[in-house]
Amino acid sequence: MDATAIVELLGTPETRADPYPLYEQAHRLGPVVRVSDMLVLVTGYAAVDRVLRDRDFGVIDRELTATIFGDHFEPPSLELFGRSILQTNQPAHTRMRAPIAAVFTPRRIAAMRPAVERAVDRLLDDLAEAGRGGEPVDFMDRFAFPLPVGVICELLGVPEADRRRFRGSAHDLMTALEFMTVERDLTAADRAAVELQGYFAELVARRRAHPSEDLVGALVARRDADPDGGITDAELIANLVLLLVAGFETTTNLLGNGLALLFGHDGARTALAEGKLPPGDFVEEVLRYDSPVQLTSRIALRDGLGIEGVAVPRFGEVLLLIGAANRDPVRFPEARRFDPWRAEIAPLSFGAGMHYCVGAMLARLEATVAFPRLLARFPALAQAPGAVRDDRLLLRGYGELPVTVGG
Numbered sequence: 036m037d038a039t040a041i042v043e044l045l046g047t048p049e050t051r052a053d054p055y056p057l058y059e060q061a062h063r064l065g066p067v068v069r070v071s072d073m074l075v076l077v078t079g080y081a082a083v084d085r086v087l088r089d090r091d092f093g094v095i096d097r098e099l100t101a102t103i104f105g106d107h108f109e110p111p112s113l114e115l116f117g118r119s120i121l122q123t124n125q126p127a128h129t130r131m132r133a134p135i136a137a138v139f140t141p142r143r144i145a146a147m148r149p150a151v152e153r154a155v156d157r158l159l160d161d162l163a164e165a166g167r168g169g170e171p172v173d174f175m176d177r178f179a180f181p182l183p184v185g186v187i188c189e190l191l192g193v194p195e196a197d198r199r200r201f202r203g204s205a206h207d208l209m210t211a212l213e214f215m216t217v218e219r220d221l222t223a224a225d226r227a228a229v230e231l232q233g234y235f236a237e238l239v240a241r242r243r244a245h246p247s248e249d250l251v252g253a254l255v256a257r258r259d260a261d262p263d264g265g266i267t268d269a270e271l272i273a274n275l276v277l278l279l280v281a282g283f284e285t286t287t288n289l290l291g292n293g294l295a296l297l298f299g300h301d302g303a304r305t306a307l308a309e310g311k312l313p314p315g316d317f318v319e320e321v322l323r324y325d326s327p328v329q330l331t332s333r334i335a336l337r338d339g340l341g342i343e344g345v346a347v348p349r350f351g352e353v354l355l356l357i358g359a360a361n362r363d364p365v366r367f368p369e370a371r372r373f374d375p376w377r378a379e380i381a382p383l384s385f386g387a388g389m390h391y392c393v394g395a396m397l398a399r400l401e402a403t404v405a406f407p408r409l410l411a412r413f414p415a416l417a418q419a420p421g422a423v424r425d426d427r428l429l430l431r432g433y434g435e436l437p438v439t440v441g442g
């Protein structure tokens with residue numbers, strides 16, 4: 036199989052159901068392969084890591100979109116991501132990320148632990164209630180989704196009453212980032228972008244009128260203290276939407292993928308339940324083995340670039356398969372085996388370099404708190420029939436994961 040066939044197969048339902056056999060084929064071609072004049076595929080761990088850290092490879096920001104594709108109408112969903120740090124290059128990236136990093140500090144995240152523990156315990160109570168009498172309950176709906184939503188909304192200061200309604204909008208908006216080989220329909224994503232921006236514009240206005248300690252309040256205060264040098268209101272709102280949506284489907288999938296792996300690996304399950312396997316090691320291996328984010332891409336910002344001997348022309352695209360890099364046999368012996376005891380896991384699931392995930396610490400906190408408590412509360416937790424994978428490639432997770440909680 037050649038590189039062109041691999042990229043075509045990435046867009047098929049079979050690959051979305053299970054991309055790993057295709058990644059193994061890709062590894063046989065080498066860590067970096069040319070697909071066409073303007074497209075290079077990268078699946079090796081070292082090469083993906085290097086490109087993510089190399090500032091000569093950037094994201095397709097608004098300026099580049101206009102340069103490459105000309106002046107054209109940008110759908111609201113893409114425009115929103117284009118105003119966020121996720122799709123901004125230097126120097127604007129640092130200008131926008133600095134105020135976010137200043138309020139999204141390790142200290143603030145670590146201080147969230149008691150709140151995360153409370154949120155986990157509350158959701159476990161709900162699971163127990165819903166699963167009484169052996170009734171199967173959907174772990175995704177009852178736990179994996181509400182936990183990250185509750186936590187990020189708590190941090191941002193989004194009132195409880197508004198949280199549930201974000202599920203559909205966030206899901207719709209994230210489809211705008213999905214990998215597609217065919218023309219995309221962005222109608223739902225655009226509607227979600229307009230709705231979420233409207234919501235945060237109002238919340239920002241409220242925080243401006245009534246200052247608060249939460250993240251939105253802290254960002255508004257920062258922005259207003261430095262109206263020229265910092266971040267504009269439109270950028271602030273786009274980044275708040277990003278913080279909301281980037282945080283939940285991804286963490287939701289980490290929780291679902293991790294639980295499904297626990298069901299299939301009794302040794303890890305017992306060790307985790309008995310406190311013999313550090314929850315952090317388990318979570319790192321889940322991230323490696325079944326990454327919630329499977330891919331990203333970069334574009335060459337200047338002429339004369341290359342990756343491990345493969346030339347990339349200016350504006351050439353580089354497809355970075357994070358999910359494949361995490362299974363690179365050169366980096367991970369027996370990459371196909373789920374082994375939370377392996378040394379130095381360091382998956383690329385949160386990216387690397389200047390776009391390294393802002394929420395990595397928070398996602399790890401939620402997952403490391405959740406799994407041991409889940410097993411302690413429900414020793415007889417078991418998978419029930421009817422698990423459904425989401426039909427997506429970029430965000431890999433379960434749509435439904437029914438479980439019985441036992442006695």
Ligand code: HEM
Pocket residue numbers: 087120121122132187277278279281282283285286289326327328331332383384385386387389390391392393394395397398
């Ligand atoms: C960036 C994955 C949770 C906010 C990223 C990137 C990845 C990623 C791969 C880099 C994308 C690229 O370089 O193209 C994940 C995974 C998560 C997770 C796997 C959960 C398991 C979160 C959470 C938040 C968050 C909880 C927010 C609270 C962000 C933001 C960026 C980002 C704002 C953009 C950073 C930048 O461009 O400078 N994430 N993420 N993520 N993530 Fe996460």
